[in-house]
Amino acid sequence: MEKQVINPWTWQEERNYVQAVEVRNVESTLYVSGQTAISDDGISSDRDMRSQLLHTIRNLEKVIREAGYELNHIVRLNIYTTSASELFENFGIVQEWLTDNGIRQASTVLEVKSLFETLKVELEATAVK
Structure with missing residues (x-):
């Protein structure tokens, strides 16, 4: 697999994403359903954003x-996210995880009802x- 990052600007670097990723010679592709802070027993978390982010990342890692x-x-x-402001208050968790794992990805953040x-x-x- 060959991966090339396309970044016509530099400002997105501090936000831990890229404008586009081109992938060539792919062996396979994994499309992961939305992962959330649900326990192994199927119970949804009612904790704060920080706790839910950490749990959600663990679940995403497990599937991958x-x-x-x-x-x-x-x-x-x-x-x-149901609250962009709460997410961005805790976004350092996501940025650290991306950096620590060498992830350079295209991203979209959407606030939903x-x-x-x-x-x-x-x-x-x-x-x-």
Whole structure:
């Protein structure tokens, strides 16, 4: 697999995403459903944004690794949240995770009216190998 980042500007670097990712010679692609802070028993978290972000990231990592992919092969990460202001107050968690795992992805952040039950954030990813 060959991956090329396209960034016509430099300002997005401090926001931990890229404008586009081109991938060539792909062996396979993994489309991950939106992951949230739901326990192994299927119980939705009612905790704060920080806690839900950490739990959601763990769940996303579990699905990607279970499928035999590496985190740094994430090429797209969409973030859905019921509160953009709460998300951005805690966004350092996401930025640190992206940096620590060498993830350089195209991203979209969307504020939505609601998510399932008591959930505040959902991460949807595409990974390649």
